[in-house]
Amino acid sequence: MSVVGWAGGAFLGAVLVFGAAVKALDPQAFVSQIEIEGLDFLLPAAVVTVIALALEVGLGSALILGLRRIWVLGPSALLVAFFLFLTGRTYYRDLRGIATEDEAGCGCFGNLVERTPAEAFWQDLALMVPALALAFLGRRAASGLPWLRLAVVGTLTVGLLAFARAAPDLPLDNLATRLKPDLAIDGICSGDGDSRLCLSTVVPELVEGEHWLVIADLDEDLGKAVDGLNQHVFDGGRMWVLSSATPDEN
Structure with missing residues (x-):
């Protein structure tokens, strides 16, 4: 069960890291998406962007490295629920004919992966929920903090944020x-x-x-x-x- 649990966590982590990388390619588009979704009601959209990218790559890389402590799985579950809330809300609006076209590509993969509201909701549901459930299986009690893996997570998080900061000036238009x-x-x-x-x-x-x-x-x-x-x-x-x-x- 521990192998199955690690595989589920690693798969979910890979999805989160990929989603963060896609958004980091065009951070300004992600900022605009946050504004469209109305997620900047407490903090500026640019600050929300940094927090969101850090959470995704941090939690994702932690899961890939096998960190399945409750302080990783808990926030991961909340993040998955939040993505499903966003895509589900847009899907509902689309069914009622009140969704805007800018909302269609939202979700785990941002707006650079072109998807209909239905595709965004069902794909996010299928990719993340089963993997999240499996990640809770076979967890072993552990004491202390895994400092080496946490250092790797921190390095990857800072690296992705630095990449997002530099992305607008890099020759990445094709991507x-x-x-x-x-x-x-x-x-x-x-x-x-x-x-x-x-x-x-x-x-x-x-x-x-x-x-x-x-x-x-x-x-x-x-x-x-x-x-x-x-x-x-x-x-x-x-x-x-x-x-x-x-x-x-x-």
Whole structure:
């Protein structure tokens, strides 16, 4: 039973660490997701992001290393319950037709793993709950603290937080976004089902020929690129500007 228990804990730990790593690839997207979910009611979203990443990688790495003390399994169970609450709430809203598309990818894997609300809920349930239950099996009484393993957990936690801090400045766009090389125009879409809208529908001319396509937020970085975009027009290029911003943002 101890082997089965360790395997369950290790699997759950791997899921948590993978989820934390996916979110760390694009921490700003995770911050936005926290704001969308309304989880910044006590602390700023950036602070909640740091706490969430630290909890996920810390608990996950502890489980992988075989730490199945109650002070690891207890918080892990609460974290799993919290993920299921978030995905379950979105799933319920989706069934009633009141969920926003930004909520669809939430859950253990953040919003970079594209999933429907139903997929997010059932996948999180299937991946984490059985593994969590198995992790409680075959636990042995232990005295003292496993300082070496705790040191490894601390190192991994600090390392992931440092990676998340540096990620926006690293060449990770192919991993951190859904816009990868060779992505077809008709694969750049938003929404699901009947409400799904693809860029090839909005601008069918992009399907043929070569075009320089810029997809950006209306932020300070885009403002810095305006001179370069203007120069492209001055050099004879053509430019279409499509915006989904509100009138105030425009």
